[in-house]
Amino acid sequence: MNRYLPLSILALAILAFATLMLVIAPGMQIDARSVPAGLRDYTEAQQRGRDVYVAMGCVYCHSQQPRSPDQAPDGERGWGRPSVASDYVFDAPHQLGTMRTGPDLLNVGARLPSEDWHLTHLYQPRAIFDWSIMPAYPFLFEHKQQAETDDTIVILPPAYAPEDGVVVAGPDALDLVAYLQALDRTYPTPTDGLRDDGYASGPSADASSVEEGDG
Amino acid sequence: MPITLGLLLALSFVVSLLALAFLIWAISNRQITIDQHDAETVFEPGEERGDAGEETQLHKFDPVQAGIDQISSRPVLVLITAATLWLVAGSFFGLIASLKLHWPDWLDFAAPLTFGRMRTLHLNLVVYGWLSQAGVASVVWIIPRIFHTPLRRPKPVLWGASLWNIGVTLGALAIARGWTDGEEWLEIPWQVDILLAAGGACFIAPLIQTARARQVHHIYVSGWYFLAAILWFPVLFVVANLPLYGGAQEATINWWFAHNVLGLWLTPLGVGAAYYFIPKIIGKPIYSYAVSLLGFWGLALFYSQVGIHHLIGGPVPTWLVTLSVVHSVMMFIPVIAVAINQHVTVAMNLWALKESIPLRFISFGAVMYTLASFQGSIEALRSVNTITHFTQYTVGHAHLGAYAFVSLVMFGAIYQILPRATGRVFPWPGLLKLHFWLVAIGFAIYFFALSIGGVLQGLAMLDATRPFRDSVEVVLPYLQARSVGGALMTLGHLVFALNLLGLALAARGESATTVAAE
Numbered sequence: 001m002n003r004y005l006p007l008s009i010l011a012l013a014i015l016a017f018a019t020l021m022l023v024i025a026p027g028m029q030i031d032a033r034s035v036p037a038g039l040r041d042y043t044e045a046q047q048r049g050r051d052v053y054v055a056m057g058c059v060y061c062h063s064q065q066p067r068s069p070d071q072a073p074d075g076e077r078g079w080g081r082p083s084v085a086s087d088y089v090f091d092a093p094h095q096l097g098t099m100r101t102g103p104d105l106l107n108v109g110a111r112l113p114s115e116d117w118h119l120t121h122l123y124q125p126r127a128i129f130d131w132s133i134m135p136a137y138p139f140l141f142e143h144k145q146q147a148e149t150d151d152t153i154v155i156l157p158p159a160y161a162p163e164d165g166v167v168v169a170g171p172d173a174l175d176l177v178a179y180l181q182a183l184d185r186t187y188p189t190p191t192d193g194l195r196d197d198g199y200a201s202g203p204s205a206d207a208s209s210v211e212e213g214d215g
Numbered sequence: 216m217p218i219t220l221g222l223l224l225a226l227s228f229v230v231s232l233l234a235l236a237f238l239i240w241a242i243s244n245r246q247i248t249i250d251q252h253d254a255e256t257v258f259e260p261g262e263e264r265g266d267a268g269e270e271t272q273l274h275k276f277d278p279v280q281a282g283i284d285q286i287s288s289r290p291v292l293v294l295i296t297a298a299t300l301w302l303v304a305g306s307f308f309g310l311i312a313s314l315k316l317h318w319p320d321w322l323d324f325a326a327p328l329t330f331g332r333m334r335t336l337h338l339n340l341v342v343y344g345w346l347s348q349a350g351v352a353s354v355v356w357i358i359p360r361i362f363h364t365p366l367r368r369p370k371p372v373l374w375g376a377s378l379w380n381i382g383v384t385l386g387a388l389a390i391a392r393g394w395t396d397g398e399e400w401l402e403i404p405w406q407v408d409i410l411l412a413a414g415g416a417c418f419i420a421p422l423i424q425t426a427r428a429r430q431v432h433h434i435y436v437s438g439w440y441f442l443a444a445i446l447w448f449p450v451l452f453v454v455a456n457l458p459l460y461g462g463a464q465e466a467t468i469n470w471w472f473a474h475n476v477l478g479l480w481l482t483p484l485g486v487g488a489a490y491y492f493i494p495k496i497i498g499k500p501i502y503s504y505a506v507s508l509l510g511f512w513g514l515a516l517f518y519s520q521v522g523i524h525h526l527i528g529g530p531v532p533t534w535l536v537t538l539s540v541v542h543s544v545m546m547f548i549p550v551i552a553v554a555i556n557q558h559v560t561v562a563m564n565l566w567a568l569k570e571s572i573p574l575r576f577i578s579f580g581a582v583m584y585t586l587a588s589f590q591g592s593i594e595a596l597r598s599v600n601t602i603t604h605f606t607q608y609t610v611g612h613a614h615l616g617a618y619a620f621v622s623l624v625m626f627g628a629i630y631q632i633l634p635r636a637t638g639r640v641f642p643w644p645g646l647l648k649l650h651f652w653l654v655a656i657g658f659a660i661y662f663f664a665l666s667i668g669g670v671l672q673g674l675a676m677l678d679a680t681r682p683f684r685d686s687v688e689v690v691l692p693y694l695q696a697r698s699v700g701g702a703l704m705t706l707g708h709l710v711f712a713l714n715l716l717g718l719a720l721a722a723r724g725e726s727a728t729t730v731a732a733e
Contacts, residue, residue, distance in 0.1 A: 002432055002433050002434055003434075004423075004426055004427055004434070004442065007434070007439060007442060007443065008442060008443070008446055010515075011442075011443035011446055011447065011515060012446055012447075012450070014515045014516055014519055015447055015450060015451075015475075015479070015515075015519055017227075017230070017519075018471070018475075018519035018520045019454070019471070021223070021227050021520055021535075021538060022467060022471040022520060022522055022523060022535070022538075022539070023454075023467060023468050023471050025223060025535075026464065026467050026531060026532055026535045027460075027464045027467065027468075029532055030462070030463050030464045030467075030531070030532075031464065054395060054397035055326075055393030055394070055395060055397075056326070056329055056331045056332070056393070057329070057330070057331015057332055057334065057335055057395075058331060059331075059397070059399070060330070060331050060334050060335070060399075061330070061331075063605055065528075065529045065530055067528045067529075068528070071528050071601055072528070072601060072676070072677055073677065073678075073679035076679045077679070077683060082530075083529075083530045084530050085462065085463035085464075085530045085531060085532075086463075087530060088461075088462035088463045088466075088530065089461070089462050090461075090462075091461060091462050091465075092460070092461030092462065092465065093396060093397035093398050093461070093465060094398065094461065094462055094463065094465040094466045094469065095397070096463075096466045096526070096529060096530070097605075098399065098525055098604070098605065098609065099605055099606075099609070099610075100605035100606070100676065100686070101316070101607075101687070102687075103683055125319070126319070126320070129684065131684045131687060131688055132319070132687070133316055133317065133319045133687060133691070134319060135315065135319055135323060135329050135330045135331075136319065136320060136323045137323075137326075137329070138323060138324065139323075139324060139325055139326050194463075194530065194531070194532055195529065195530045195531070195532075195533075196526070196527060196528055196529055196530070196531055196532070196533050196535075196536040197533045198527070198528070198533050198536055198537060198540075198597055199528065199597060199601070
């Protein structure tokens with residue numbers, strides 16, 4: 001270990017090998033999958049809402065990757081079927097997340113479709129769940145003495161309502177809710193669905209993966 | 216297709232094992248000549264202690280070394296100052312984020328203050344502002360010393376520091392304003408990343424030039440880690456920040472990058488610094504120099520492929536996850552190799568921990584490297600990961616690596632470097648000890664709170680009979696405890712900054728001889 005060039009070439013070659021294994025090979029495999037029939041690209045409002053989701057850093061507490069029943073009861077909690085790589089083809093940047101301070105949101109639009117619910121919850125989560133530790137986002141809303149005709153009024157329990165006037169949703173709040181409502185991957189798992197099946201084991205697991213494939 | 220990929224997986228593992236076998240063969244057959252004598256490269260003539268611990272010769276200020284340090288000292292001081300400022304700022308953002316998890320209605324009136332941005336500011340400032348710059352400062356200090364030649368082109372390092380700090384500042388403003396690339400560890404917008412890349416290039420070119428102009432035959436082990444890291448990080452940073460990817464594929468790139476920032480950037484900086492300062496402070500070469508080769512190449516081979524353990528159970532191919540799990544476990548090999556070298560050297564010279572505060576920081580950090588890596592290997596096992604993934608346990612683990620290991624080594628390195636770079640001594644030695652105990656106790660509270668809380672949180676989430684709220688309520692007291700630990704750590708960082716300020720204001724004139732013999 002006395003020469004600079006061999007050291008650096010070998011070090012870079014090892015990194016290149018790792019890149020081949022961790023980035024290029026899986027990238028090719030993921031790219032080869034077709035777009036699921038049930039998946040729609042985001043509308044403009046939904047995409048704007050997605051940008052708000054990204055900018056607020058929702059991903060630091062909410063994952064978007066339900067696990068398989070072999071591993072965890074995510075399905076029983078209503079978070080949806082195990083997700084596969086092609087469920088995310090329209091997602092850039094990806095928001096898979098690594099933390100569940102709050103619940104998984106990949107199917108929150110199917111689980112909680114109400115715009116009113118989401119607006120109330122975003123304005124003050126504790127108006128709905130007193131145990132919630134989610135941040136409130138009052139700066140996405142406007143306090144008005146009187147609502148105008150095209151305003152969306154936020155429904156609030158007396159404890160969280162302003163003393164006078166109303167709280168109406170700002171454009172970012174409406175877009176964000178449009179995105180949350182669009183989070184719905186309840187269509188059947190694509191037959192070529194790709195995911196980590198490392199928790200499946202034994203004959204029953206094989207059967208369930210066939211089922212998923214058929215589903 | 217699955218067969219092909221299974222083969223790829225097997226291939227990767229076989230290649231790594233073959234490489235390792237080749238390395239062991241090469242060492243045992245002296246194809247790579249390296250012996251215990253090479254471990255003494257770090258010493259100046261007469262600096263090494265005799266077997267009984269007595270100094271073979273009184274420490275003398277070595278004029279050659281003085282010439283070397285004199286040229287490195289300016290860029291090193293600039294980098295350390297900037298790093299310290301980001302550490303203090305980053306700690307406050309971290310503390311605010313921590314408090315907001317149990318006081319959710321505190322500071323909720325403006326978007327920049329929301330949890331998602333405070334947490335992101337914390338991570339980016341401590342990783343890119345503090346750890347990276349403190350690490351580069353150590354590299355700029357150590358490389359000329361182990362190569363016995365002055366730093367080439369110190370000016371570009373200063374330009375690099377300016378560009379880098381402008382980049383971190385703009386990145387922080389962008390994140391606060393909600394302009395982000397939206398992936399963990401990669402939030403700084405790629406447009407701003409161009410500045411960081413340019414700054415990084417200004418750090419790296421002079422270091423490579425210095426390495427190529429070295430006046431010693433042997434490249435000391437710290438040099439391997441540093442020279443590899445300054446090549447690895449630019450590749451990782453540029454490739455991962457290209458705005459080309461999306462979907463599940465982007466997730467694999469995200470975690471390939473994020474874990475390699477730890478494995479191929481911060482870890483080699485920390486391990487390399489520890490490999491230099493531990494023998495240097497004690498005055499004895501490291502325990503078994505040949506084993507250090509195994510540690511280095513093992514790190515390169517295995518650490519580079521562990522990233523996808525962040526996506527266990529996720530929408531990425533099974534073989535890929537398994538590959539990362541296997542390599543995570545293989546990390547035991549290089550980690551044990553480093554542990555043998557560093558801990559045995561310290562354990563045979565325990566007296567030195569009492570004498571030297573910098574050594575106390577560095578060897579505490581080195582022990583934490585061993586623990587963090589062991590923990591990481593175990594955490595990557597599927598059975599364990601099912602519980603800890605998606606919980607605060609992961610945050611505790613990340614801080615064991617990035618904080619208790621890398622940051623503590625950097626504290627020690629800075630305390631060791633500064634008196635030599637400035638010719639002054641710290642005016643309040645007691646405050647160095649206070650700093651140590653504040654961060655050590657603060658971190659212990661932080662780590663145990665999140666580890667226990669995280670496991671309880673994970674178990675609650677896995678139990679289908681318990682509602683989701685249980686997982687929130689069970690972790691809450693531990694989040695409060697974490698804020699206490701984090702507050703102590705932040706206080707420690709203020710003491711650290713105060714120590715540096717004290718040194719800056721102290722009168723020069725303490726003789727350099729006193730410093731060298733401290």
